Amino acid sequence: DVKVTQSSRYLVKRTGEKVFLECVQDMDHENMFWYRQDPGLGLRLIYFSYDVKMKEKGDIPEGYSVSREKKERFSLILESASTNQTSMYLCASQPASGGTYEQYFGPGTRLTVT
Amino acid sequence: AQSVSQHNHHVILSEAASLELGCNYSYGGTVNLFWYVQYPGQHLQLLLKYFSGDPLVKGIKGFEAEFIKSKFSFNLRKPSVQWSDTAEYFCAVKGGGSYIPTFGRGTSLIVHP
Numbered sequence: 001d002v003k004v005t006q007s008s009r010y011l012v013k014r015t016g017e018k019v020f021l022e023c024v025q026d027m028d029h030e031n032m033f034w035y036r037q038d039p040g041l042g043l044r045l046i047y048f049s050y051d052v053k054m055k056e057k058g059d060i061p062e063g064y065s066v067s068r069e070k071k072e073r074f075s076l077i078l079e080s081a082s083t084n085q086t087s088m089y090l091c092a093s094q095p096a097s098g099g100t101y102e103q104y105f106g107p108g109t110r111l112t113v114t
Numbered sequence: 115a116q117s118v119s120q121h122n123h124h125v126i127l128s129e130a131a132s133l134e135l136g137c138n139y140s141y142g143g144t145v146n147l148f149w150y151v152q153y154p155g156q157h158l159q160l161l162l163k164y165f166s167g168d169p170l171v172k173g174i175k176g177f178e179a180e181f182i183k184s185k186f187s188f189n190l191r192k193p194s195v196q197w198s199d200t201a202e203y204f205c206a207v208k209g210g211g212s213y214i215p216t217f218g219r220g221t222s223l224i225v226h227p
């Protein structure tokens with residue numbers, strides 16, 4: 001079974017803090033994604049990575065950056081957290097070939113910025 | 115750019131009722147289609163998927179979906195829902211040549227026992 005784990009289930013940070021959200025997958029998938037999930041807005045893509053050190057901006061990258069130094073690990077960074085970044089953050093992985101490109105999701109990190 | 119529309123944002127049913135959740139997409143080329151489900155407190159997981167072949171696909175827990183190419187639709191159905199089907203359901207579309215799916219806004223389903 002594919003397993004995607006996220007470093008925290010719940011996180012509370014103060015405005016202006018630097019926040020690191022980490023995601024690890026154990027299936028050697030090439031592609032990894034960070035989404036934020038807000039009620040009524042569905043999943044919105046923040047960043048996508050298709051290989052180590054490779055990344056692409058998604059639909060809402062402003063205020064976020066990412067790091068992928070190892071294939072299995074994809075980190076989301078909030079350089080200076082703001083209250084409008086309070087949300088549920090979901091990480092996903094996906095094989096780049098040989099499959100149907102379904103995504104495998106982690107349990108999510110619910111971030112509250114006060 | 116592709117887009118996905120889920121018509122029902124909130125659906126409330128009694129147990130044993132039939133379910134149909136609408137999903138329409140806009141994309142002119144080859145598509146892969148997915149329904150994901152998120153049960154309360156659990157992670158998002160794949161319910162079913164269409165890749166090619168038979169347009170009627172069956173997923174887990176008695177769910178099925180039909181791909182109607184002429185209508186750009188991929189509606190989710192279940193003949194008789196259970197209380198345990200209470201969850202949020204997301205339709206997603208991936209256009210050919212891209213790894214990145216587009217998700218709909220989700221439908222919250224509540225099933226009363």
